[in-house]
Amino acid sequence: MEAFLLSTGIVALAEMGDKTQLLSLVLAARFKKPWPIIWGILAATLLNHALAGAVGSWVMAAAGPDVMRWVLGVSFIAMAGWMLIPDKLDDEDAVPKRQFGVFFTTTWAFFLAEMGDKTQIATVALGAQYEPLVAVVxxxxxxxxxxxxxxxxxxxxxxxxxxxxxxxxxxxLIFLALGVAVLWSGS
Incomplete structure (x- = not known):
């Protein structure tokens, strides 16, 4: 339950003002069809975060707990700094035209925008630290x-x-506290 609740809280906070939240606003303004947009966001997030969590879990298994403690601690602290840098929706992230329908357009745009995003990186780190992976995702x-x-x-x-x-x-502050706690836990 801890993995689920912590993952929910961290990502909900990290997503505020994030480029994918701005993308949600742009999609809603452009298409004015909230339900296909919501379903597209859900589909893209499930796929993206399942892959990110699996990568985190795999890296943990490959690197071992001692190495991963340092990687995770430093990653969480780096995420703390990254959280203080505001996101914007760049021209290259523009929403594609609606040639494939609102659901597919949303799914595709959201999946791509989430690549390398704060919340995806956080999901990799959470997937490396917590079990079961399904709770993290x-x-x-x-x-x-x-x-x-x-x-x-x-x-x-x-x-x-x-x-x-x-x-x-x-x-x-939450990411910083997590990073320090992870690093401290090995002492």
Whole structure:
């Protein structure tokens, strides 16, 4: 249960103001069909985070616990710093035209935008640290949905009211605490 709850909380916080959350806003504004967008986000996140969690689990098995303790500790601390750098949706991340329908367009755009993103890297680290992997993937996916579904439905009103900077600082502090705890646990 710890893996599920921690994964949910970390990803929900990390996703606030993230480029994939901005992508959710753009998709909602462009297509005005919330349910296919929500299902596309869910499909893309499940696939992306299942792969990321599996990579984390595989790396843990290959490197061993002592090496991974250092990798995870430093990774969580690096994520803390990365959380303080705001994301923006670049021109290269523009939403593709709707030639394949809203669901497929959302799934494809979201999957690609999530590659190398903070939440994907966090999922790799969480997959390396926690078992069972299904709890990590379910938690990170729920965290993504908690952060993105309201944006699809309520869009701009939410993003103007939530203090993104404060959320980023809180997430950075959590990642920092996790990193220090992981490094300290080997002492």
């Amino acid at each position: 379910a938690g990170t996916t729920l965290g993504m949905m908690l952060a993105n579904a309201p944006v699809v439905f309520f869009g701009d009103a939410i993003t103007r009211r939530v203090p993104i900077k404060a959320v980023h600082v809180a997430a950075a």
